[in-house]
Amino acid sequence: xxxxxxxxxxxxxxxxxxxxxxxxxxxxxxxxxxxxxxxxxxxxxxxxxxxxxxxxxxxxxxxxxxxxxxxxxxxxxxxxxxxxxxxxxxxxxxxxxxxxxxxxxxxxxxxxxxxxxxxxxxxxxxxxxxxxxxxxxxxxxxxxxxxxxxxxxxxxxxxxxxxxxxxxxxxxxxxxxxxxxxxxxxxxxxxxxxxxxxxxxxxxxxxxxxxxxxxxxxxxxxxxxxxxxxxxxxxxxxxxxxxxxxxxxxxxxxxxxxxxxxxxxxxxxxxxxxxxxxxxxxxxxxxxxxxxxxxxxxxxx
DNA sequence: ATTAATGTTCAGAA
DNA sequence: TTTCTGAACATTAA
Numbered sequence: 001x002x003x004x005x006x007x008x009x010x011x012x013x014x015x016x017x018x019x020x021x022x023x024x025x026x027x028x029x030x031x032x033x034x035x036x037x038x039x040x041x042x043x044x045x046x047x048x049x050x051x052x053x054x055x056x057x058x059x060x061x062x063x064x065x066x067x068x069x070x071x072x073x074x075x076x077x078x079x080x081x082x083x084x085x086x087x088x089x090x091x092x093x094x095x096x097x098x099x100x101x102x103x104x105x106x107x108x109x110x111x112x113x114x115x116x117x118x119x120x121x122x123x124x125x126x127x128x129x130x131x132x133x134x135x136x137x138x139x140x141x142x143x144x145x146x147x148x149x150x151x152x153x154x155x156x157x158x159x160x161x162x163x164x165x166x167x168x169x170x171x172x173x174x175x176x177x178x179x180x181x182x183x184x185x186x187x188x189x190x191x192x193x194x195x196x197x198x199x200x201x202x203x204x205x206x207x208x209x210x211x212x213x214x215x216x217x218x219x220x221x222x223x224x225x226x227x228x229x230x231x232x233x234x235x236x237x238x239x240x241x242x243x244x245x246x247x248x249x250x251x252x253x254x255x256x257x258x259x260x261x262x263x264x265x266x267x268x269x270x271x272x273x274x275x276x277x278x279x280x281x282x283x284x285x286x287x288x289x290x291x292x293x294x295x296x297x298x299x300x301x
Numbered sequence: 302a303t304t305a306a307t308g309t310t311c312a313g314a315a
Numbered sequence: 316t317t318t319c320t321g322a323a324c325a326t327t328a329a
Contacts, residue, residue: 002308002309003308003309006308061308061309098309098310099308099309100308100309100310101307101308101309101310102307102308102309103309136307136308136309138309138310139309140310186309188309188310195308195309196307196308196309197308242308244307244308246307246308248308249308289307289309290306290307
């Protein structure tokens with residue numbers, strides 16, 4: 001579930017981890033297959049235990065915990081502003097968490113114990129711990145050395161963050177492919193942070209048909225798309241993201257998102273469009289994923 | 302009881 | 316080179 005707004009909500013919930021020392025990293029007992037940790041847990045533990053968290057940031061759908069150097073007294077960046085958003089890569093090593101389909105980064109109160117996959121135990125500050133809970137187990141936790149950061153998170157692998165990209169850059173990057181605009185929006189190498197829910201909502205808000213080839217979008221569509229993207233994502237963050245009917249997505253204290261109440265098209269096939277009331281929302285399949293749109297609000301140009 | 306679908310990513314094939 | 320397909324996994328609905 002986690003797309004940019006949900007990951008940003010999770011990031012904010014653990015932002016107080018800045019300055020804390022990691023005293024252990026443990027995998028709770030579970031009969032389920034374990035998530036991917038690279039390198040292996042014992043090595044990760046050896047590398048991170050004793051170090052402090054220098055910053056808690058986000059790029060696209062990933063959460064990044066930058067670590068201080070071994071024992072040297074490095075300045076801690078206290079702000080919430082992420083240098084990764086500017087594609088500047090700090091000197092330190094970093095733990096990168098990818099929640100993928102069902103991962104949650106939480107302070108406490110996971111939905112259940114069974115799917116609790118990893119616990120970072122902290123000291124100093126009131127946080128105490130960071131939990132990684134993941135129902136499906138597709139999530140990934142990586143320790144990246146400072147030299148690997150630009151390579152693994154740089155513009156070749158991950159595009160600019162959707163809340164940071166300029167309209168010029170958006171047009172430049174997305175018009176580089178002939179794939180449908182909906183499919184291009186999901187390509188994290190072009191643009192980081194958009195997933196299946198928000199791609200549908202953003203295109204609906206912008207009045208763009210999801211099947212238009214990305215390199216054939218009319219010129220006047222780019223500013224609309226850029227504005228729609230910012231508007232939808234920022235509103236979703238304000239509502240702490242979208243909790244779908246399965247109810248797994250939540251942040252600390254069992255707190256769920258509210259943006260599902262504001263969805264215009266996602267998951268609403270056959271229902272009346274909430275904007276125009278002229279047509280039913282349609283569902284098509286693109287790149288093996290469901291796309292929802294309103295044929296009246298989003299006509300084929 | 303199968304089968305399909307679910308918020309994502311990526312290796313390998315076309 | 317670019318784009319498409321299937322697999323990784325757990326769970327639920329049809």
